[in-house]
Amino acid sequence: MPTTYEPIATTTVGTATNLISFSSIPATYTDLRLVLALNSAVSQYANFTLNGDSGSNYSYTWMDGSGSAVAAGNGNNDTLIYLSQRTTPSGLNALFTLDLFSYAGSTLKTILTTNNQDNNGSGYVGIQVALWRSTSAINTINLNSGVNIYGIGTTATLYGIKNA
Amino acid sequence: MPSTYQLISSNTLSSSAASVTFSAIPSTYTDLVLRLSVRQTTATTSITARVRFNSSSSGYSFTILRSNNGTASSYAMSGDSYVYPGHTPAASSTANAFGSAEIYIPSYLVSQNKPISTFGVNENNATTIGNNIIAAANLWQNTAAITSMEILPTTSGSFDTGSSFYLYGIKNS
Numbered sequence: 001m002p003t004t005y006e007p008i009a010t011t012t013v014g015t016a017t018n019l020i021s022f023s024s025i026p027a028t029y030t031d032l033r034l035v036l037a038l039n040s041a042v043s044q045y046a047n048f049t050l051n052g053d054s055g056s057n058y059s060y061t062w063m064d065g066s067g068s069a070v071a072a073g074n075g076n077n078d079t080l081i082y083l084s085q086r087t088t089p090s091g092l093n094a095l096f097t098l099d100l101f102s103y104a105g106s107t108l109k110t111i112l113t114t115n116n117q118d119n120n121g122s123g124y125v126g127i128q129v130a131l132w133r134s135t136s137a138i139n140t141i142n143l144n145s146g147v148n149i150y151g152i153g154t155t156a157t158l159y160g161i162k163n164a
Numbered sequence: 165m166p167s168t169y170q171l172i173s174s175n176t177l178s179s180s181a182a183s184v185t186f187s188a189i190p191s192t193y194t195d196l197v198l199r200l201s202v203r204q205t206t207a208t209t210s211i212t213a214r215v216r217f218n219s220s221s222s223g224y225s226f227t228i229l230r231s232n233n234g235t236a237s238s239y240a241m242s243g244d245s246y247v248y249p250g251h252t253p254a255a256s257s258t259a260n261a262f263g264s265a266e267i268y269i270p271s272y273l274v275s276q277n278k279p280i281s282t283f284g285v286n287e288n289n290a291t292t293i294g295n296n297i298i299a300a301a302n303l304w305q306n307t308a309a310i311t312s313m314e315i316l317p318t319t320s321g322s323f324d325t326g327s328s329f330y331l332y333g334i335k336n337s
Contacts, residue, residue: 004169005168005169005334006168007168007335007336007337010194010336010337035195035268035270035336037270037271037279038279039276063229063236064229064238065227065228065229065230065237065238065239065299066227066238066240067227067228067238067239067240068238068239068240069238070229070236070237070238093276093277093278093279093303094279094301095268095270095279095280095281095301097268097281114281114299115301116279116280116281116300116301116302117227117279117301118225118226118227118240118279118300118301118302118303119225119303120225120242120303120305121225121226121227121240121241121242121243122227122240122242123227123240123301124227124301125227125228125229125238125281125299125300125301126229127229127299153274153276155194155270155271155274155336157194157336159168159334159336
């Protein structure tokens, strides 16, 4: 059985930042998985873009639970994809995952994201499917925010998964 | 480049058991993944399983998104004693049906509170009972490295024969 699920790159944040970037992603895998263990430095939204594309080429459908209510929504022709439709409270440890399927192929790119933002019995848990309308292979993933949300100790790791 | 996602230990029950424990978890990984295929012996249709770390029964909280027999809901709890990976089939459920769950624990060695995701499913071939999808964001407010993990059935009963438990370690470099 071939080796699969390999770490491509990892970043541990030493100084709070608004950007974590994975570039020069090799095209030698089938799927990608990004795991973000976030130490949120401030309360804000986090988002991501692919290959530096800030055009209106992203769409998404999401649902989440707040602990008391279920919500769902969608958006299209957007310029980015939010990791969560909710802000992360300052000081929260949260977990986000992104699964990017067939990232090196020439079809449009489907991404599954999860957000796990429990804050001692409040917060949000959610799931989202997104589409990047590009036939290019994904070679760069930028985790962004308007402020320095990625606090000290935040760890982001990109894994490559082979299907053969 | 190193391989990762390695099996640390597994346990498939040849007889019913009141709990399953993975102890002496090595500190050589970055993240942990626990995968379960579970059925319980309690005389009901669907019932929760429980997980705790380092024998600690405090500091757990969660926010849940759930489909219960096709109805969506969300609820939350603080000051709890366990992580709940989801509902599982039990003695009154469809025979030989097992529920599946995955628990993801990032940065299990790091001295910080532990965010944990769980995703559990069970399906009973009945429209009104025993069918669940549960996604949960959990937080264990404890800064200790996780060295052991205990999986428990509900407060009474046992895990049924054939239940399986797999613990994987993931390295990020």
